[in-house]
């Protein structure tokens with residue numbers, strides 16, 4: 001971890017986003033935050049204490065993340081969206097021992113979950129995932145009811161929920177999503193008394209009829225919209241600011257260039273600042289010569305190519321900029337040019353990828 005890179009995570013912004021979503025969903029609907037990939041890069045170490053008392057469970061991707069939540073002392077519902085694979089027998093057993101709800105998405109997965117339950121001597125809890133059109137994990141709709149019946153027959157596997165995932169809920173045209181919803185609905189009456197869930201952030205915002213018993217809230221929890229089309233769906237507050245400090249400031253005369261490939265030429269005598277972040281820290285290389293950072297409240301354009309762990313910014317118009325000054329790399333103001341959503345647009349990607357990439361080398365601290 002690089003101590004000089006800081007992600008300041010705002011507890012009040014996360015609480016605000018949760019409150020907005022609670023208003024949007026029906027009172028009895030459970031709110032299950034999706035905290036995979038270390039809370040989309042925002043840091044479980046800082047967010048756990050904020051979230052634990054406000055939510056009705058957690059959804060994670062890997063067994064490792066699920067078990068880590070138990071080690072933190074979380075005793076409630078944990079849904080693991082993937083399973084333990086192949087030779088990870090010890091992990092499979094721990095998931096059963098720790099009452100982590102696993103996803104059954106195939107007969108093979110069911111067989112290995114059953115085997116773990118037998119070894120441990122306790123019932124495994126599972127949710128069944130149905131592929132209603134995403135074409136990824138999940139049992140086909142046509143096999144779901146048979147599988148539900150088969151699981152109900154098993155003494156050592158307890159089916160407590162059923163879910164699906166939408167492929168295009170963030171798009172304005174809901175035709176495909178509504179088709180997926182209809183497919184999912186065709187199974188629900190045959191599912192018995194199970195926790196039914198389908199909604200990701202996009203469906204939380206834009207498709208109330210898909211909220212069912214629980215919503216799986218990912219990106220919106222952290223304060224970003226799942227797509228530009230949904231940008232006005234909820235008044236979300238981004239919860240992260242990323243900062244570093246200027247480690248050097250130098251003069252480069254008119255006509256000088258900087259960075260690999262010397263892709264930027266200074267058209268005037270310039271002052272250039274060096275910022276210790278690069279693509280190795282998750283700052284996208286294709287932001288080179290495009291993005292800007294903020295120093296002392298002013299814009300400093302990224303000049304030349306972003307390197308692995310440093311980049312240069314033009315501070316000619318910020319005469320007071322000096323070594324040690326704070327560099328705001330990501331702003332928590334959604335309208336700022338260096339907001340997560342705006343950087344995602346510049347880099348040709350989505351907010352999810354921006355925050356996940358930044359999460360790895362950075363020190364997370366909780367503010368307000």
Ligand SMILES: *Cc1c(COP(=O)(O)O)cnc(C)c1O
Nearest residue numbers: 034165200201216217218219226
């Ligand atoms: C990641 C994920 C979510 C959350 O999606 P967002 O768009 O971030 O809200 C929900 N469900 C499943 C199955 C996921 O993998």
